[in-house]
Amino acid sequence: MTTETRTFCRICQGMCGLVATIEDGRVVKVRGDKDNPLTRGFACSKGLASPEFHYGPKRLLRHQRRRSDGTHEPICFDDAIDLVADRLRPIVARHGPRAVAAYVGTQATCNVIYRPLAIDFLRVLGSPSLFTSMTIDQSAKWVTIGRMGSWLAGRQPLKGADVWLLSGVNPMVSMSGWSGNLPAYDPVKQIKEARRAGLKLIVIDPVRTQTAENADLFLQPLPGHDAAIFAALLNIILREGWHDAPFCAAHVAGLDDLARAVAAFDPALVEARAGIRSGQLLHAATMFARDGRRGCAGGGTGPNMADHSNLAEHLIETLNVVCGRVLRAGEPAPRRPVLNPDRPVRAEVRPARREWETGHRGLTGYGTMFGQMMTATLADEILSDAPGAIRALFCVGANPANALPDQRHAVAALGALDLLVTSDVVWSETARLADVVFAVKQPFERPDHTQFLETLGLELPFAQYTPALVEPPADADVVDDWLVYYALAQRLGVTLDLAGPLDMQVTPTSDALLDRLAGGSTVPLSVVKEHPSGAVFDRPAPLVQPARDGRRDRLTIAPPDVIDEVHRCRADIAAPRTVGGRPATHLLVARRERETMNSFGRDLAGTRKRFPRNPAWIGPADAGSLGVAGGDLVRVIAEHDAIIAEVRIDAAVRPGVVSMSHGWGNLPDATDPLVDGASTSRLVARDRAVQAINAMPRLSAIPIRLERAD
Ligand code: SF4
Known part of the structure; x- marks a missing residue:
């Protein structure tokens, strides 16, 4: 039987409206939903490739535990939860709760239950060791607010x-x-x-x-x-x-x-x-x-x-x-x-708070922003010899083995943990290192709503609810991602909070949790559900109110x-960019491709057809002076590491610049640049051009030398 159901994409914050064609319990095709008043039929290639990602060969269908030889074997959910709980208790008892950390990545962003529940698990343990992709992305925005x-x-x-x-x-x-x-x-x-x-x-x-x-x-x-x-x-x-x-x-x-x-x-x-x-x-x-x-x-x-x-x-x-x-x-x-x-x-x-000066401080000396530690310090917080170093890490919609700066150092740190747990839909680099891997549902297998989208500056009173469209494959043993943290909290005897304390005796459904999150909504969720393509609700724009009496903050x-940084920037303006004491030939910048978002999308057929790997894009003049043509290999050499990449020529790239997308490659010693592409995170140094406050390394405009890789 073939049916069509309205839903929305949950790969990125666009949350584009989709129409999914379902045949015999499988999503076989999606298209942009023209009736969605926000995105009006638009969906990018990643969203349109959702069915392929959903059922692709890398789909993780069973929970896994790591054997002593580094390979994995299936484990049932209850045993996996017991295993994690049994290994977590002595870590907390011996090293304290701060030794337990979570790293929350972008694939947990468009998932209104999972992200807050996983973060709350850390809170109830009493750990301040929360890291997210925000503090290794555009965290300068938070520094500015602070x-x-x-x-x-x-x-x-x-x-x-x-x-x-x-x-x-x-x-x-x-x-x-x-x-x-x-x-x-x-x-x-x-x-x-x-x-x-x-x-x-x-x-x-x-x-x-x-x-x-x-x-x-x-x-x-x-x-x-x-x-x-x-x-x-x-x-x-x-x-x-x-x-x-x-x-x-x-x-x-x-x-x-x-x-x-x-x-x-x-x-x-x-x-x-x-x-x-x-x-x-x-x-x-x-x-x-x-x-x-x-x-x-x-x-x-x-x-x-x-x-x-x-x-x-x-x-x-x-x-x-x-x-x-x-x-x-x-x-x-x-x-x-x-x-x-x-x-x-x-x-x-709202006045500057400078939370990093007064709040929790990590072993590396950096403070927090919005309750989060600085992700660039995560590897060093693990490898520290000091009491309170991180011994257990939970990865939440994240692939830190690929995403963290200085990949060799990051992978070494992940390997030094007593317990590495991840939940994923595919076999990521991090999953291959993890002690326990929870196989979780794909987006089309779980309900959701757009409450989170409203916090991103949505300028229309829009909302949408999507039901779960299909069941997981019959041979799969996968769970709702949030259930991992709910079940762990049950085993550890702690109570999670999601818009109020949860009943830890009777496991709720995802829909019950979505209702709960929308408990204070302006439009009842039941009304939102009457509009399968979402709707712009008839809500008059309120007027901005004057400042409250006595508010004189500036x-x-x-x-x-800031003034000190202005002076240092001025002094630095003529500083030569060097690599190993020699002048840099180019500067490497981060590139966006429509087909990928971080490490998501790199294995889709459409991506691989267009980009079998992530090329090093250079301008024609630079290609000429280097004597390379499209398809040739170059060595991209930064201060402390080098990668091999395939050249592509793009007149849009200015001379002196190499443009590459990140999120490619494999584990450092397993990377075949012709198969996996190249991990640009290996070129990011942790010890130079690092920002105060947020430990942000230089992830773009990296000085490099570009050489033919004959
Ligand atoms: S991945 Fe593409 S289709 Fe999906 S929400 Fe983002 S922009 Fe929209």
């Missing part, structure tokens, strides 16, 4: 904006609007519609990306100069008086200090060092601050992963702040919750550590 504070009403939305500036972010491929301060859904259509309505788009990127193709002004600098570029833009704007002086006078602290510090960034000097055309910085500043009245700047992985990343992100947000690009009292608030409770939105400042744009 140092500057934030405007509770939020930034001006894309709708109605006349200018937008994107730096090192390619939403037309990543499909994520979040990092560019864009709406959370369908950024391609939204940018195009905004441009048709008159928006001017400025894009700064070392690669002429698909987003750059839509720009009114495109700056193509050498990577790693984002902080200097934004310092120069601020210098022009403050010098010319194009900032919003009344807003700054009322809500900003440190304007004069910042103006003095960025005065050292002469635009002509920055243009020369960054390799951008003369006059482009003045042009960008004019478009954004003098001629543009409404609209924001946003930075992505480029500025957030390259040199001076914390400063770069701070200055991007400072640009928004000094230009007053925030919502004011009386304006319509863009966020209208549906599955979340309604809360007043206020035109006031956005601190120039605290001493």
